[in-house]
Amino acid sequence: MSAIRVLFLGDVVGEPGRKAVIQQIPILKQEEGIDFVIVNGENSAGGRGITPKISIDLLRAGAAVVTTGDHVWDQQEIVSYFPTEPRLLRPINYPEGTPGNGSVILETSKGRVAVIQVQGRSFMQPPLENPFLAAEEEIERLRADGVRVIVLEIHAETTSEKIAMGRMVDGKVSLVVGTHTHVQTGDERIFPGGTGYLTDAGMCGPDESILGRSIESVVWRFKTAMPTRFPVAKGAVRLCGVIADIDVETGNCLEIRRLSLLLSNEDVAE
Amino acid sequence: MSAIRVLFLGDVVGEPGRKAVIQQIPILKQEEGIDFVIVNGENSAGGRGITPKISIDLLRAGAAVVTTGDHVWDQQEIVSYFPTEPRLLRPINYPEGTPGNGSVILETSKGRVAVIQVQGRSFMQPPLENPFLAAEEEIERLRADGVRVIVLEIHAETTSEKIAMGRMVDGKVSLVVGTHTHVQTGDERIFPGGTGYLTDAGMCGPDESILGRSIESVVWRFKTAMPTRFPVAKGAVRLCGVIADIDVETGNCLEIRRLSLLLSNEDVAE
Amino acid sequence: MSAIRVLFLGDVVGEPGRKAVIQQIPILKQEEGIDFVIVNGENSAGGRGITPKISIDLLRAGAAVVTTGDHVWDQQEIVSYFPTEPRLLRPINYPEGTPGNGSVILETSKGRVAVIQVQGRSFMQPPLENPFLAAEEEIERLRADGVRVIVLEIHAETTSEKIAMGRMVDGKVSLVVGTHTHVQTGDERIFPGGTGYLTDAGMCGPDESILGRSIESVVWRFKTAMPTRFPVAKGAVRLCGVIADIDVETGNCLEIRRLSLLLSNEDVAE
Amino acid sequence: MSAIRVLFLGDVVGEPGRKAVIQQIPILKQEEGIDFVIVNGENSAGGRGITPKISIDLLRAGAAVVTTGDHVWDQQEIVSYFPTEPRLLRPINYPEGTPGNGSVILETSKGRVAVIQVQGRSFMQPPLENPFLAAEEEIERLRADGVRVIVLEIHAETTSEKIAMGRMVDGKVSLVVGTHTHVQTGDERIFPGGTGYLTDAGMCGPDESILGRSIESVVWRFKTAMPTRFPVAKGAVRLCGVIADIDVETGNCLEIRRLSLLLSNEDVAE
Ligand SMILES: [Fe+2]
Ligand SMILES: [Fe+2]
Ligand SMILES: [Fe+2]
Ligand SMILES: [Fe+2]
Numbered sequence A, B, C, D: 001m002s003a004i005r006v007l008f009l010g011d012v013v014g015e016p017g018r019k020a021v022i023q024q025i026p027i028l029k030q031e032e033g034i035d036f037v038i039v040n041g042e043n044s045a046g047g048r049g050i051t052p053k054i055s056i057d058l059l060r061a062g063a064a065v066v067t068t069g070d071h072v073w074d075q076q077e078i079v080s081y082f083p084t085e086p087r088l089l090r091p092i093n094y095p096e097g098t099p100g101n102g103s104v105i106l107e108t109s110k111g112r113v114a115v116i117q118v119q120g121r122s123f124m125q126p127p128l129e130n131p132f133l134a135a136e137e138e139i140e141r142l143r144a145d146g147v148r149v150i151v152l153e154i155h156a157e158t159t160s161e162k163i164a165m166g167r168m169v170d171g172k173v174s175l176v177v178g179t180h181t182h183v184q185t186g187d188e189r190i191f192p193g194g195t196g197y198l199t200d201a202g203m204c205g206p207d208e209s210i211l212g213r214s215i216e217s218v219v220w221r222f223k224t225a226m227p228t229r230f231p232v233a234k235g236a237v238r239l240c241g242v243i244a245d246i247d248v249e250t251g252n253c254l255e256i257r258r259l260s261l262l263l264s265n266e267d268v269a270e
């Protein structure tokens, strides 16, 4: 039985987050024996969106696929970049004709790996098409094509929508990872049908922060209801994600464990 | 230095959840050396609200305080019961004149312990008064009264509102625990000021479920957008919560660890 | 040039609303020379949903089409009734496979008339598929089929979504009427392309009320944030709607005027 | 019996809206015999917020009071301007300590007139304190002070919250006018207790538009879910508002009528 080891890194926040991720991907690949890396980059450009340059940097650093989310279009230049880079994903449940794709199949030395990103609708903007129907359709298409190692990212706010997605596709995909809340959940498990699952991967960004942003700014906002800027916080970065071993024949998840790595500032310095 | 050990159990769901909690509280108290137990009971009555009888059962089983949340009024008989039981809390940020209280001080053999519950406003219904101002005011009142061991529960949807609450009161309360999402987060820590923190305690309810409810019903709802009932799921129950050691002199959190206990069906049988 | 006169009556609330509507439809048809009546019945059953019996009563009274909205499934028995009655509509932007239809073509003495209902997504539950794409597709289908007299109902909360819908289809349908807020707007007009438009038709229900419900109950809810029942109000009923003259050849709206008719209690008595 | 005639103009949108309002206020005062003018200026600066200069211009043109809403802080310079201009209002239900005020009493030749602005919470951001309790408290304060002519603006999304506000204060204030949806409603009336009421005043801005913004941009947004700018539309401006005659002794509304005035481009040219 041959297995492929997948690392999924949660929402990368700002310069501190992306510096740390770019530096750590090669180290993690080697130390942990990672075969395939997926990174959510929706907050990698100053906390809002992603630029073509950052996408290139993440891919060069060793990410196989970069995903996004509700912040996908925050940097305007990314819109025209999407058609040029199939390894950059936006949620699949946008209407037909939207720039970019929501899924990709990549050849690896251990066979084909597919990644799908879908966005939830509970308390999420903008309203998109039904993520459950979109995911089901795309998974059927991939499986009919013979792909067995399938990672599905559900970018969503509520636990109910994320767990429902994971349960619906149990036995049909290898791994379901949630993103968007920036807080790692502790519920990693393998569902009865063989699908690995974690409600939220957490974030890659400053640890002394609120979702990667300066603590004072966010607290002040909640206390006063006044508008404010939310600068990306400073200080030590925590990398959060999940590592899953997947059987390349069956596509079943064999093992899933969380990664939560606090890097000292020296770790990330040049 | 004397410490008090607090156990906080997350949202108890339905009969399976409350049976397990009632049976396990005495065992956990003894095995873990727990001094003080807080239980969120907002879903203990068939998943919706809490009845006077269930509140009494939880208190008799050894809970010192029972809290609620956005489902507090789901069972109509609880409204008139509130004024008779100060150990049953509803969110403190309801308008003046609302039945019940949002905080309580209890005498224990290790000194006074206060519990406050506050409800968030991001994506929460109904809209309540500013939870940050309400929490700050109540904490000041308690501290002016000399209370040092203070547990604050933030019942809220978003991670940003929960973390902001925890960060705002860092150094002023002993422990901040989030509830409502029914999924335990993995971010337990002690903030720089000495406050223990966990974004969500998770739930006490059926493990093979979506937030305690039947998997099929919730998946069907998301796929079809059709109304449905969400029966409480069956099968083995998982108890989720947090255990914190608190310095009774300073009120600082000395240690915080998560509890996630999967009980076999035999564990809960009579 | 031959014209057809259409009457659209807004959300019928409870027994008072439906009694008044059933009694007034024949009178209005005669007095106003109405050819075709559409009634929104989503609140006709005690304020929540519609039953098969009420649907039959409204059709027998002279409605050609009965529409619904976000309350469509509130009465469970309506689900299985839908496939039996093509003149009862639910929003068209539900997923494929949903019981019922979102549009209908009827033969009249003045030619074919189509009615489409679509539901908005801004602040509306449940989340449905893109109403703009769904409306555009259905209108194309109808026009390709040669239908020219097309009434489109947009059941939505926000003015922006309703006006955007009306503007998008200007020149392609005869009349766009909004529903759901229960308050008639004063912005009736004919758009440059020939489409008649009104943001909200208003409601058919008790005039001394809040959206047809008892004033005290709704005010109390907003003041206290406590749960309450919202009984349908009593007293004189106001019928709100819109009357449009449509050119049967071009499908253009020739004239549009609002109807807001306060009935004394005697008007509705037997 | 002496009466005062009040004109309330709804949300002024961008340069077209404010040019038209500034030019028309003196004309309307004279032609309609208006004693007191209130203007909602929350969208007067390019559609987003208001600047000190625009506030001054509106007051110089003859507005007695300028109100705002959820867009109040969109232009940063307005924050520090608020304490210098009591005739500029922000919603009263912000927390204590917020810059500016939510109500003002002005001396006129016909006696004192008070204006209060309150913001709703249903589907409104940011979450503010209970508008019903805030309004009730302020009205009591004003009435205890002997003020009888009181205009209350409710800036809110839903019809239920606006009507509930109007009904709650019936008999205690002279006039309740809703704003925020930018579409005038047709439900002007005098409630049984003597309070004049209109659910929404409508907007003062370009008529061929969606809430004052370019039609194409808003339609494109709804169809594609892609981000876009929403430029203020061009062309003829419509002024929307309400005119109410108020008994200065009792504070009762004697008459209420809507204003919806389409200005040709020449009307507004210099
Ligand atoms: Fe996100
Ligand atoms: Fe994110
Ligand atoms: Fe809850
Ligand atoms: Fe709960």
Ligand SMILES: [Fe+2]
Binding pocket: C042, C069, C070, C071, C155, C179, C180
């Ligand atoms: Fe509705």
Ligand SMILES: [Fe+2]
Binding pocket: C011, C042, C043, C069, C180, C181, C182
């Ligand atoms: Fe309705």
Ligand SMILES: [Fe+2]
Binding pocket: D042, D069, D070, D071, D155, D179, D180
């Ligand atoms: Fe507004």
Ligand SMILES: [Fe+2]
Binding pocket: D011, D042, D043, D069, D180, D181, D182
């Ligand atoms: Fe506005």
